[in-house]
Amino acid sequence: MIRLDLAGQRFGRLLVLGKSHMKKNTYYKCLCDCGNMTTVVSHLLRSGKARSCGCLRKEVTSDKSRIDISGKKYGRLLVSNYAFTLHRHRTYWKCICDCGRVVNVSKTNLMSGNTTSCGCFRDEFIRVRFLRENNPMWQGGMSGVPYPIGWNKRLRKAIRERDNHECKRCGAKEISRKFDVHHIDFDKNNVAASNLITLCSPCHTMTRFDKPYWAKILAEKVVTD
DSSP, X not given: OOOOOOTTOEETTEEEEEEEEESSSEEEEEEETXXXXXXXXXXXXXXXXXXXXXXXXXXXXXXXXXXXXXXXXXXXXXXXXXXXXXXXXXXXXXXXXTTSOEEEEEHHHHHHTSOOSSSHHHHHHHHHHHHXXXXXXXXXXXXXXXXXXXXXXXXXXXXXXXXXXXXXXXXXXXXXXXXXXXXXXXXXTOOOGGGEEEEOHHHHHHTTSSHHHHHHHHHHHHHHO
């Protein structure tokens, strides 16, 4: 029986370098496109059942198991699409920040809340903290104003229940840590239900900057949602 020599031929990602050894079947030494060397029996090459050193199967499995978070918003970051994977299962996603900058962020940092912007939020926070009244975003230190008697756990619980225990800006669900209840007009004495809204911690932090803008945006959320 004449045995075909597959040396020099390509099968999927595998380039056949030459015969490795022969028993009942012929085995070929192959170089995969990923750089790995592997030995494959001839009939698996010719039948198309062997197309890589195994890397292709791992990539397909990873793609199927990867949860698509495209279109979701995490703080100031809107997820555009999947970028790449490092260290096996650590996936990175292309994100567009509210400031317009594009960055790649790991899914772990996005979902944990560790990364909520391209870095612009940190820069703004530092400017406000150190410049205070010399900064155009300074609001006069209103955080020191005490809360009225009507501001209590029962009221905050009622607002969270009304808002279905989700952030009314980004849509994140309240899981373990209770979300914040925010005063839309930034007046702590105004505890009317129409002036209160549920926000996750990253979104609540964002309202510290450009308060007139957020007052308008969040007021619309209470009316329309």
